[in-house]
Amino acid sequence: MNGLAFFRPSETQCKCGCGHDIDPRLLDRLNRLRYRCNFPLILHSGARCIKHNAAVGGAKASTHLAGLAADIRWPVAPWDRVKLLREAVELGFSGFGFYTTFLHLDIRHIQGRSDSAWTGV
Secondary structure, three states: OOOOOOOOHHHHOOOOOOOOOOOHHHHHHHHHHHHHHOOOOOEEEOOOOHHHHHHOOOOOOOOOOOOOEEEEEOOOOHHHHHHHHHHHHHOOOOEEEEOOOEEEEEOHHHHOOOOEEEEOO
16 A cells, blocks of 8 residues: 555644654554545644653654554544554554543554553543
């Protein structure tokens, strides 16, 4: 699948403008996730540099720093949320953060980190 089949650099790069971008392996999974879901995925956050991560209150060891994470706005329809989660699991995402307005997905296992799921606000 083409590297930018569904997502623009403005969606995947650090929002501070430094140019730090997500890992190509994450981009590939996000593109496959979007294709399999067959509805738009809106990224709130992709890669983050240390400065921007601190500014948004990100965890010090955030997978966003390594370009291995993306925060996706929850779809409106409940059945689309279920599909998003099911497809993410099948595609091998290994970190799941459940927040009110978005879902954090990452591929933390690439860093040798254990699978994880959590809730936040």
